[in-house]
Amino acid sequence: MTSTPTLGLHDLQAAEAKLLVQTYERYPLLFVSGSGVHLRDAHGTEYLDLLSGIGVCALGYNHPSITRAIAEQAPLLLHTSNLFFHRGTAELAARLTEITGMDRVFLCNSGTEAWEAALKLARAHAGLLRAEGKAIGTRFLALEHSFHGRTMGSVATTHKAKYREPFAPVMPDVHFVPFNDVEALRAAFSSDVCAIAIEPIQGEGGINSVSQAFLMAARELCDSTGALLILDEIQSGMGRTGKWCAYQHSNVLPDITTLAKPMAGGIPIGAMLCTDDAARAFTPGMHGTTFGGNPLACAVALAVIDEIIQSNLLEHVISTGEYFRAELRRLQSKYPAIVDVRGLGLMIGVELASEDLAKSVLSGMMERHILINRTHETVLRFLPPFLLAPGHVDHAVLALDQLLALQKQLEPSHSTTLTGASKLG
Numbered sequence: 001m002t003s004t005p006t007l008g009l010h011d012l013q014a015a016e017a018k019l020l021v022q023t024y025e026r027y028p029l030l031f032v033s034g035s036g037v038h039l040r041d042a043h044g045t046e047y048l049d050l051l052s053g054i055g056v057c058a059l060g061y062n063h064p065s066i067t068r069a070i071a072e073q074a075p076l077l078l079h080t081s082n083l084f085f086h087r088g089t090a091e092l093a094a095r096l097t098e099i100t101g102m103d104r105v106f107l108c109n110s111g112t113e114a115w116e117a118a119l120k121l122a123r124a125h126a127g128l129l130r131a132e133g134k135a136i137g138t139r140f141l142a143l144e145h146s147f148h149g150r151t152m153g154s155v156a157t158t159h160k161a162k163y164r165e166p167f168a169p170v171m172p173d174v175h176f177v178p179f180n181d182v183e184a185l186r187a188a189f190s191s192d193v194c195a196i197a198i199e200p201i202q203g204e205g206g207i208n209s210v211s212q213a214f215l216m217a218a219r220e221l222c223d224s225t226g227a228l229l230i231l232d233e234i235q236s237g238m239g240r241t242g243k244w245c246a247y248q249h250s251n252v253l254p255d256i257t258t259l260a261k262p263m264a265g266g267i268p269i270g271a272m273l274c275t276d277d278a279a280r281a282f283t284p285g286m287h288g289t290t291f292g293g294n295p296l297a298c299a300v301a302l303a304v305i306d307e308i309i310q311s312n313l314l315e316h317v318i319s320t321g322e323y324f325r326a327e328l329r330r331l332q333s334k335y336p337a338i339v340d341v342r343g344l345g346l347m348i349g350v351e352l353a354s355e356d357l358a359k360s361v362l363s364g365m366m367e368r369h370i371l372i373n374r375t376h377e378t379v380l381r382f383l384p385p386f387l388l389a390p391g392h393v394d395h396a397v398l399a400l401d402q403l404l405a406l407q408k409q410l411e412p413s414h415s416t417t418l419t420g421a422s423k424l425g
């Protein structure tokens, strides 16, 4: 195994099947490099990437700003631990609080760690309120179809039974509320609740936007008892929807928000941001991380924020996203198999009539060298790099158009025929 670079896809498949804990079912594609919005496989074939590593590679691949930030920081300092100061932490925190409207930041290494910090802060904050004489409990309200990550607290607030039940007992005292059901939220809320947890746009759950009415009701309920509103922006944040945070499309501010995926364009980092009032609940030693906020991750996150600002990418995300959805709606008027087109900015979902259809369209797109993803069984998910141009949209929409036309021709026996014909190799 010393000649790793020469291993082909089949060698890697065999080695991984034997050596890795089997947590992933990978597509049989071996990528070796990328540039802009394209990935290149081991044969030199280019793929248009409309998924960006599940919303991570917001600046695409081999972006000069990111490569430069890594090259400049690497020879200076990669890590010091959180026992000492380094120059990146305060500078990144200043930028993050400025763009999100929050007061304070806790830096970590991933989405689930940011979410775990948020849950712990909410419990500690409720404890502080109780010590101050307020009646407030420990319960979390979360939403049906939510996804907040894979650690014990994160899965406890994640709705899907498959992610939660094998690990029982997970963190207790979580109650799930039907999506966008204001009355159910009001009915479930009481002084037992320490926080309401919401993704402003559910990602894994199928690209579902929380309504303004629901967000406002959650804010009002929290304000009535001192409970905290936690908004998970791990997938929707950092410009994905054309604002730094999706909640900025509304006039609701959370007490806590979480960021991660695109923060440093592929270098692992996460952040839990909160108000001064919520932050009172953590004192030195109560929470921490060895790697969190290290000099390399901070330098790259700063470069990503600068690039988004300097290249006006928020405006670009809004206009490209509008164009993309308009083109998808044009297809929807042609094909009844498209049930819904939804999302905001470059966080887009296309709901199809069946799981089989969604599967065959996904593999058809891959055969045409376009990478997308399927979530919540029937929803095609698009999370492209922010650099996506209208020409890339046209290319993807034409491919979808052709696949759906073919599908229509094959009806009603489409599921067997297309799935069988669309094996990747």
Ligand SMILES: *Cc1c(COP(=O)(O)O)cnc(C)c1O
Residues within 6 Å of the ligand: 110, 111, 112, 113, 115, 147, 148, 149, 150, 199, 203, 204, 232, 233, 234, 235, 236, 260, 261
């Ligand atoms: C991906 C995701 C997480 C978990 O992030 P990881 O970095 O995978 O731990 C949490 N919440 C949301 C909304 C996500 O999309």
